[in-house]
Amino acid sequence: MKNIYIDTCVFPRSRLETGRIFRDRYGASLGFELLPMFDLQAFQANLDKNLDLFSGGPLFFHEPVFGVEHSVPKGSPAYEETMRHILLTKKYAELLHPSAMVYHFSNRVVPPDRKKQMLSTSLENLEEIKDLFPDVKILVENTGTRAARNLLLEQSEFTVLCLSRRLPVLIDIGHANANGWSLEKLIMDLHELIGGYHLHNNDGRRDLHNRLRDGTVDYRELFPLINDLTPGVPLIIEYTSPALYGDPLFQDIDYLCDLAGW
Numbered sequence: 001m002k003n004i005y006i007d008t009c010v011f012p013r014s015r016l017e018t019g020r021i022f023r024d025r026y027g028a029s030l031g032f033e034l035l036p037m038f039d040l041q042a043f044q045a046n047l048d049k050n051l052d053l054f055s056g057g058p059l060f061f062h063e064p065v066f067g068v069e070h071s072v073p074k075g076s077p078a079y080e081e082t083m084r085h086i087l088l089t090k091k092y093a094e095l096l097h098p099s100a101m102v103y104h105f106s107n108r109v110v111p112p113d114r115k116k117q118m119l120s121t122s123l124e125n126l127e128e129i130k131d132l133f134p135d136v137k138i139l140v141e142n143t144g145t146r147a148a149r150n151l152l153l154e155q156s157e158f159t160v161l162c163l164s165r166r167l168p169v170l171i172d173i174g175h176a177n178a179n180g181w182s183l184e185k186l187i188m189d190l191h192e193l194i195g196g197y198h199l200h201n202n203d204g205r206r207d208l209h210n211r212l213r214d215g216t217v218d219y220r221e222l223f224p225l226i227n228d229l230t231p232g233v234p235l236i237i238e239y240t241s242p243a244l245y246g247d248p249l250f251q252d253i254d255y256l257c258d259l260a261g262w
Helices: 016-026 043-049 077-096 112-132 155-165 173-178 183-190 219-229 247-260
Strands: 004-007 031-034 059-062 100-104 137-141 169-172 194-199 235-237
Touching: 004 016, 004 247, 016 043, 016 247, 059 077, 077 112, 100 194, 112 137, 137 194, 155 183, 169 173, 169 183, 173 183, 173 194, 183 219, 219 247, 235 247
Parallel strands: 004 031, 004 235, 031 059, 059 100, 100 137, 137 169, 169 194, 194 235
Antiparallel strands: none
């Protein structure tokens, strides 16, 4: 159980206290990936009431997604809004001391003629994030899908970039699958840099965040490679629907414990 985490985006919105039932069952070894949602009016007050939940075991941060866009230039309104969310996140990182934080190069649609500039800007802004969070490992995630037109980097581009710059990586299995990437090659190529996985499933095209056994990824087939090349790396169940909170999530944590050999 030592490297299994739940992303808080599965909890009913602004009700982080619901995570306590998982700690009650699995104990302090269960980790959380805290996704700040400062765009929700009640979120920050609710987080303040539940700080003890996130200081009691392994903790990742996922930087905010809503309101954050790193591919926009400094001084722009979108950049200022991004930094508002990031500085709030920094406040809680200083209170809770996460071991790592996930970084998205971009969250928006990628026009082909803007791709190079968007990536360059995001890499520049990544350095600022590293400076703001000096005690937190920043993990870059393979984000976006072709179907949503927000895919900034193809597999070979992502791999070359991360290897050439020695960027710590979080592999999102669902995103890779939706884009038709070779999961085995991705893990083999980047295993020395992988600091975490987002685990969910889909139909091989859309970013659905389905349950682990609901889609075209065969986790039973994939896990021997994960266990062999990246033993002990955080395994984060990342469901986005509160409908999966409760029994479905309990069942999938138990399934993941079996896959991981716990």
